[in-house]
Amino acid sequence: MVPSDVISLIKLLFVKDKELYVFIHRITGFYPRRIDLYQLAFVHRSKPVQLPDGHWANNERLEFLGDAVLDLVVADYLYNRYPTKHEGFLTSTRAKIVQRESLNRVGRSLHIDTHVRASSHSSSHNSYINGNAVEALVGAIYLDRGYHACKQFIEQRIIRDHFDINALVNTEQNYKSRLIEWTQKFRVTIEFELVDTYNDRDNNAVFKTAVMLGGIYAADAIGYSKKESHQGASRKAFERIKTDALFREQVLSTTAPAADDTPPQL
Structure with a gap:
C-alpha cells in the first residue's frame, strides 16, 4: 500500500498551486490533501474569490472554526502542563497565547503574509490579518487532516516554537484578563457592550465595544474583531482606573458585598 504522503508528493507534480503546496508542507510537515482549503484560508474578506459553484467566499468561516479548535x-495543553493551577490562571494564560497580537506575530514568523490575499488598504490598516489567517489555517488543517494532526501543529509549530510558556505566565499583556481579575478582586461587576458595528471603505467589519464597571461607563474602543475591541476598551479602562482617582472611587463604591458580609436572614 502506497503511503498517503507519497501520493501527495506525486500530486505535487500536477497541482497548479505548487508554491502554496510546498509552503504548507514546510510549515506543517505534511502535504495537503485538499489544497483548496488552504487557498481559501489565506483569502481576506477584502478580496474574496469566486468558487466553482458561483459563490463568493473568504476565510472567515475557516477562521471561526480554527478559533474554536x-x-x-491550547486549553488541553495548559490543563495537562499545569495540573495544580486554578481555572483563572489557565484562562489568563490561554488568552495570552490566542490573542490577536500573539497570533499576528506567529503569522509573520511563519511568513503567512506572503500568501495572504487582501486589498492593499486592508493590509496596511488591519494589523490582525495575519493572525486571522493563522486561525483560518488551523481550521483548514482540521478539515483536511483531522484533530490529531491539527493538535500536533498547534502544540509544536505554534506553542513550542513561538512561546516561552514559563515567561508568558509572568507577563500581563492581556488587558481584558487584567481588568477582569481587578473586578473580581474588588467585587465590581463588569460588562462589555457592543455599541456599534459598521464596515469601513473596504467592507471590513468594524466593532465598537464599551466596557461598564459597576454599571458605570469606563471606556470604549473599536477593532476589526470583537476581541480586538474588547482589548482596546479594557486597556483604556484599566489606564483610567490607575490615573483617575475620582473614577476609581466611583467604581469601587459599587462594590457588591461578599457572601460573608451578607446579614443572615431572619
Whole structure:
C-alpha cells in the first residue's frame, strides 16, 4: 500500500498551486490533501474569490472554526502542563497565547503574509490579518487532516516554537484578563457592550465595544474583531482606573458585598 504522503508528493507534480503546496508542507510537515482549503484560508474578506459553484467566499468561516479548535487545543495543553493551577490562571494564560497580537506575530514568523490575499488598504490598516489567517489555517488543517494532526501543529509549530510558556505566565499583556481579575478582586461587576458595528471603505467589519464597571461607563474602543475591541476598551479602562482617582472611587463604591458580609436572614 502506497503511503498517503507519497501520493501527495506525486500530486505535487500536477497541482497548479505548487508554491502554496510546498509552503504548507514546510510549515506543517505534511502535504495537503485538499489544497483548496488552504487557498481559501489565506483569502481576506477584502478580496474574496469566486468558487466553482458561483459563490463568493473568504476565510472567515475557516477562521471561526480554527478559533474554536485553537482554544480547545491550547486549553488541553495548559490543563495537562499545569495540573495544580486554578481555572483563572489557565484562562489568563490561554488568552495570552490566542490573542490577536500573539497570533499576528506567529503569522509573520511563519511568513503567512506572503500568501495572504487582501486589498492593499486592508493590509496596511488591519494589523490582525495575519493572525486571522493563522486561525483560518488551523481550521483548514482540521478539515483536511483531522484533530490529531491539527493538535500536533498547534502544540509544536505554534506553542513550542513561538512561546516561552514559563515567561508568558509572568507577563500581563492581556488587558481584558487584567481588568477582569481587578473586578473580581474588588467585587465590581463588569460588562462589555457592543455599541456599534459598521464596515469601513473596504467592507471590513468594524466593532465598537464599551466596557461598564459597576454599571458605570469606563471606556470604549473599536477593532476589526470583537476581541480586538474588547482589548482596546479594557486597556483604556484599566489606564483610567490607575490615573483617575475620582473614577476609581466611583467604581469601587459599587462594590457588591461578599457572601460573608451578607446579614443572615431572619
